[in-house]
Amino acid sequence: MIVNNVGLLPPISPRLRSRRIADRVFRWAVMASVLLVLLPLVAIMGTVIVRGAPALDWNFLTSLPKPVGETGGGVGHAILGTLFLALGGLLIAVPVGVPAGVFLASDRMPRLGGTVRLCADVLSGVPSIVVGMFAYTLLVLPFKQFSAMAGAFALAVIMLPTIARTTEEVVRLVPSTMTEAALALGAPRWRVMMQVVLPSAGKGVAAGVIAAFSRGAGETAPLMFTAFGSQFLTTSPMQPIAALPLVLFNYAVSPYDDWHAQAWAAALVLATLVLAGNVIAKVATTRRSR
Amino acid sequence: MNPMPMPTETRRIATGAAGRDVALVAPRPHLGMPFQRDEDSPTAPDKEPRGIKMVIDSLTAGYGSHAVLRNVSLPVIERTVTAVIGPSGCGKSTLVRCLNRMHEIIPNACVSGRVLLDGRDIYGGHLDPIELRRRVGMVFQKPNPFPTMTVRDNVLAGWRLTGTRPPNADGVVEDALRRAALWDEVKDRLKAPGASLSGGQAQRLCIARALAVRPDVLLMDEPCSALDPIATARIEELIHELASSVTIVIVTHNMQQAARVSENTAFLYMGELIEFGATAGLFTRPSDPRTEDYITGRFG
Ligand SMILES: Nc1ncnc2c1ncn2[C@@H]1O[C@H](COP(=O)(O)OP(=O)(O)OP(=O)(O)O)[C@@H](O)[C@H]1O
Ligand SMILES: [Mg+2]
Numbered sequence: 001m002i003v004n005n006v007g008l009l010p011p012i013s014p015r016l017r018s019r020r021i022a023d024r025v026f027r028w029a030v031m032a033s034v035l036l037v038l039l040p041l042v043a044i045m046g047t048v049i050v051r052g053a054p055a056l057d058w059n060f061l062t063s064l065p066k067p068v069g070e071t072g073g074g075v076g077h078a079i080l081g082t083l084f085l086a087l088g089g090l091l092i093a094v095p096v097g098v099p100a101g102v103f104l105a106s107d108r109m110p111r112l113g114g115t116v117r118l119c120a121d122v123l124s125g126v127p128s129i130v131v132g133m134f135a136y137t138l139l140v141l142p143f144k145q146f147s148a149m150a151g152a153f154a155l156a157v158i159m160l161p162t163i164a165r166t167t168e169e170v171v172r173l174v175p176s177t178m179t180e181a182a183l184a185l186g187a188p189r190w191r192v193m194m195q196v197v198l199p200s201a202g203k204g205v206a207a208g209v210i211a212a213f214s215r216g217a218g219e220t221a222p223l224m225f226t227a228f229g230s231q232f233l234t235t236s237p238m239q240p241i242a243a244l245p246l247v248l249f250n251y252a253v254s255p256y257d258d259w260h261a262q263a264w265a266a267a268l269v270l271a272t273l274v275l276a277g278n279v280i281a282k283v284a285t286t287r288r289s290r
Numbered sequence: 291m292n293p294m295p296m297p298t299e300t301r302r303i304a305t306g307a308a309g310r311d312v313a314l315v316a317p318r319p320h321l322g323m324p325f326q327r328d329e330d331s332p333t334a335p336d337k338e339p340r341g342i343k344m345v346i347d348s349l350t351a352g353y354g355s356h357a358v359l360r361n362v363s364l365p366v367i368e369r370t371v372t373a374v375i376g377p378s379g380c381g382k383s384t385l386v387r388c389l390n391r392m393h394e395i396i397p398n399a400c401v402s403g404r405v406l407l408d409g410r411d412i413y414g415g416h417l418d419p420i421e422l423r424r425r426v427g428m429v430f431q432k433p434n435p436f437p438t439m440t441v442r443d444n445v446l447a448g449w450r451l452t453g454t455r456p457p458n459a460d461g462v463v464e465d466a467l468r469r470a471a472l473w474d475e476v477k478d479r480l481k482a483p484g485a486s487l488s489g490g491q492a493q494r495l496c497i498a499r500a501l502a503v504r505p506d507v508l509l510m511d512e513p514c515s516a517l518d519p520i521a522t523a524r525i526e527e528l529i530h531e532l533a534s535s536v537t538i539v540i541v542t543h544n545m546q547q548a549a550r551v552s553e554n555t556a557f558l559y560m561g562e563l564i565e566f567g568a569t570a571g572l573f574t575r576p577s578d579p580r581t582e583d584y585i586t587g588r589f590g
Contacts, residue, residue, distance in 0.1 A: 107397070175434075178437075181435075182436075182451055183392065183395055183423070184427070184430075185447055185448040185452070185499070185503070186420045186421070186423035186451070186452050188420055188452075191452070191453065195451055196436060199438045200438045
């Protein structure tokens with residue numbers, strides 16, 4: 001097998017040979033670019049694990065920050081804050097995004113649907129700091145107060161396109177024969193949606209929601225002037241609240257070595273959270289569309 | 291297939307020819323008669339005279355500007371089986387889908403003419419499609435039980451999906467499954483998912499689902515085409531039994547099946563009704579050469 005065509009075949013014409021070389025070069029180029037795509041992820045995760053793991057322990061995950069100068073302390077408040085903000089974002093984005101996705105999939109009003117789809121795609125491309133500005137003017141300035149609510153709203157805006165478009169995608173996968181069967185039994189359209197289409201698209205919709213969750217949980221810019229961050233454990237929607245990305249940012253730019261270590265550990269927690277969400281969502285959607 | 295522009299005015303057209311085909315089978319005066327529902331008269335259905343359950347009157351239907359059905363008129367006799375035959379693409383499915391207004395769920399579908407159910411025009415505006423579809427049930431070519439629901443919930447789907455509750459759910463489930471000749475096979479796994487049945491069982495489940503809301507009319511669009519001969523025989527047997535209580539319209543490609551199960555047969559060709567009459571007569575002495583060509587297998 002190793003003794004391949006080179007030795008056994010009759011002499012190769014120059015043109016064929018140059019083609020072979022081109023083929024080989026191309027193959028290597030593709031392999032190299034595949035590796036280059038994988039490299040950043042592997043490098044990032046590797047660095048984060050190596051540098052974050054030492055500071056990561058149960059205490060770090062559960063306790064509050066210590067004042068400057070004291071060692072120890074953790075980011076429990078920020079983990080809770082991030083969950084709080086992301087869930088708050090979902091609370092707003094799901095009731096809007098899921099019906100919007102269902103509407104998009106129904107093709108009932110193609111013109112309006114096309115416009116909505118375009119808006120969703122554009123919205124998902126809007127820089128997240130601009131979304132933060134928007135939430136700031138809308139919900140921070142009038143109340144003269146940074147708040148968890150404003151942060152959750154900003155995250156909701158970021159989550160909305162993901163939820164709407166994934167819902168549309170998975171609802172489209174539900175065979176039209178199901179819809180027909182339900183309509184032929186006399187079901188009104190909204191019941192067909194609620195009782196037939198959404199249950200069979202349920203897994204996919206959930207995957208979209210999880211993807212949106214992890215996307216929102218990882219955002220920093222929109223929280224900087226909405227949720228703002230906090231040193232304490234807060235749960236009031238009207239108070240500023242801590243979030244992992246904010247803690248990460250503040251600790252990383254601080255002059256203290258202790259905080260640098262904690263920033264790496266926070267990065268590890270955040271990356272794990274977001275990555276896990278993405279993996280769960282991916283697995284669930286591929287199972288669906290198989 | 292020569293496309294014909296649809297008349298721009300919808301609903302009623304060409305009243306002139308309306309009575310002609312109808313008169314082939316039953317006198318017009320029947321149309322105004324109040325019809326009894328089968329629950330009211332459980333005794334000896336074969337003895338009493340049968341009225342006309344539905345009248346298709348100058349029905350023209352199509353998609354966009356393409357008229358698939360042209361001026362079709364025929365009656366559907368109460369508690370009998372009416373077969374619709376014809377070559378592929380001649381408009382059989384379109385015809386039955388017009389009888390429960392499922393045609394109009396297709397974007398840019400259009401329909402004109404009248405379809406009377408118990409003497410009242412289902413396109414007349416007084417009858418909600420939801421109410422209509424409960425009275426005129428449908429079984430599709432491919433078995434389509436709801437995969438996310440259990441067998442039991444599938445049977446009850448017609449109730450649940452219309453926001454109503456049957457008075458006695460267990461009774462309704464058992465009764466519908468018995469009428470669909472499926473009870474014995476699934477009585478021990480009513481909680482199994484609807485997707486877990488074989489093709490023939492799934493189709494009978496779909497029949498049970500349609501029967502559970504006690505429709506007057508059952509439309510069946512090639513209900514056996516996805517089934518093997520044994521499952522087909524079971525469904526045909528079932529159609530026979532059901533015909534004593536339900537009016538059935540069945541589309542079939544299988545001439546023997548039409549001959550076996552139906553009392554009347556309509557032959558459609560390129561969107562037009564070529565011949566309608568008693569099945570025995572139509573198959574032995576077709577009056578139109580096209581019918582004869584089709585049933586003897588010369589085309590289609
Ligand atoms: N959704 C649709 N949009 C446009 N045209 C359609 C649509 N459905 C059916 N048609 C056309 O209408 C005509 C009749 O279709 P129909 O399904 O009624 O035929 P059929 O007699 O049931 O055929 P078959 O025996 O193959 O099921 C065909 O020419 C078909 O191309
Ligand atoms: Mg058909």
